[in-house]
Amino acid sequence: MNVIVQPTGVTTADVLAVARGTAQVSIAEQTVAAMATSRAIVDGIERDGRPVYGVSTGFGALANTFIAPERRAELQHALIRSHAAGAGAPMPREVVRAMMLLRVRSLALGYSGVRPIVAQALVDLLNHDITPWVPEHGSLGASGDLAPLAHCAMVILGEGWVLGKDGHRMMGADALHAAGLTPITLSSKEGLALINGTDGMLGMLLLAVDDFAHLLAMADVTAALSIEAMLGTDRPFQPELHAIRPHPGQMTSAANLHRLLQGSSIMDSHRDDHEHAVQDAYSMRCAPQVAGAARDTLDFARQVAARELVSLADNPVVLPDGRVESTGNFHGAPLGFAADFLAIAAAEVGAIAERRVDRLLDVTRSRDLPAFLTPDPGVNSGLMIAQYTAAGIVAENRRLASPASVDSLPTSGMQEDHVSMGWSATKKLRTVLDNLTSILAVELLAGVRGLQLRAPLVPSPSGRACVAAVAAYTGEPGPDVFMAPIMEAARATIATPALRTDIESTIGPLS
Structure with a gap:
């Protein structure tokens, strides 16, 4: 090219x-x-x-x-x-x-x-x-x-x-x-x-926007896995329920979740069960509201980046009529604000995913799945510590979600008496997104393990694609193994397009 x-x-x-x-x-x-x-x-x-x-x-x-x-x-x-x-x-x-x-x-x-x-x-x-x-x-x-x-x-x-x-x-x-x-x-x-x-700030924001768009699609995938594995319901994701609160991102995420959960014998097994919970927990039922708000925030950041991409941020500028004028166009506030908003949104997408993982591992809330998703709890700890890792990362993301753009301090003999901290905002946003990748990797592992433990019931086509991808490096549920290499492999599964492409070849494009 x-x-x-x-x-x-x-x-x-x-x-x-x-x-x-x-x-x-x-x-x-x-x-x-x-x-x-x-x-x-x-x-x-x-x-x-x-x-x-x-x-x-x-x-x-x-x-x-x-x-x-x-x-x-x-x-x-x-x-x-x-x-x-x-x-x-x-x-x-x-x-x-x-x-x-x-x-x-x-x-x-x-x-x-x-x-x-x-x-x-x-x-x-x-x-x-x-x-x-x-x-x-x-x-x-x-x-x-x-x-x-x-x-x-x-x-x-x-x-x-x-x-x-x-x-x-x-x-x-x-x-x-x-x-x-x-x-x-x-x-x-x-x-x-x-x-x-503002080239460094803009470059990092453009890279982050690209990364977050993919991670939001994968967040819908891992949320669907958790909901399916915990015998949740797809009823809250019906399009008419989101048309009455027409936030674009929410409607998109709900549509993704609804399609991801179709064709599942696991879902069908309890659809008419009167003992089944009338309402799922917020981390399941409200997944499109949180991920959707993040999508809308991403759209705002994408617009800011697009405007900056056609802007001149130099100083001074040489105008065609011969004037050379000083400007303030180099100030990174637009990019800093957008990056801080995105960091907040990404931190919350990770936070709600970790709450679903915690439910999956808790025998009192997972609807008959074994403790910590191991067939032999006690001798084996299953995904117990993987959830610890996700929780620790959620805590770090909360600290990183504190906005950098409000932290101005003067420089250059008070000539530059208000600064944007846009470089710091965009740099830490990339860290938040890298952390989100790890959190979603843990949910991927937990969701797949939950589906495997529901056998002989057959997951949705999306669930089957996830089970096939993850089983390639985890195998079937069994005795504890060295988890770090599996975590790295799961991170790669989340970050790269192969699994998403496989899912989309079956159910159509995820928005």
């Missing part, structure tokens, strides 16, 4: 293809022309000698310091070096690649006043699979993701570090040399244009 950066930018699909795949990147001729036109305006300002922020002045609290023409290239390099001040472990390859493509996108819009060679230098890193070493700490989401983007910019200057194929870091100059690439020298305005924007 070849992603072509147009003057209008790139799409979400482009970002995912470059971040998570091997797509090559190129810059359209019209994009090159737009950047060249913008650069000509900056060159004119240089000739006129006008004081313009970022072109002939210092930065932040030093905005009123005039820089002599002969030192302006030095200023841009000094800016990159001083701002590459991150600390901590390196960010994942997919985040850094998304961030670099989005910075190219921003430059391509033709409002940043940079030469096309600057954007091409970042493209060269992507196409040669050179990933800058970007430490996890350093961005406050004010003036954008300054430190993370500076660490990327260091490499095109032939400096800084990159992430080696073995996970260790190597010198940026060595990586460029090995790829046959040459460092570039920056001109006025270009250093600032390389680091002033």
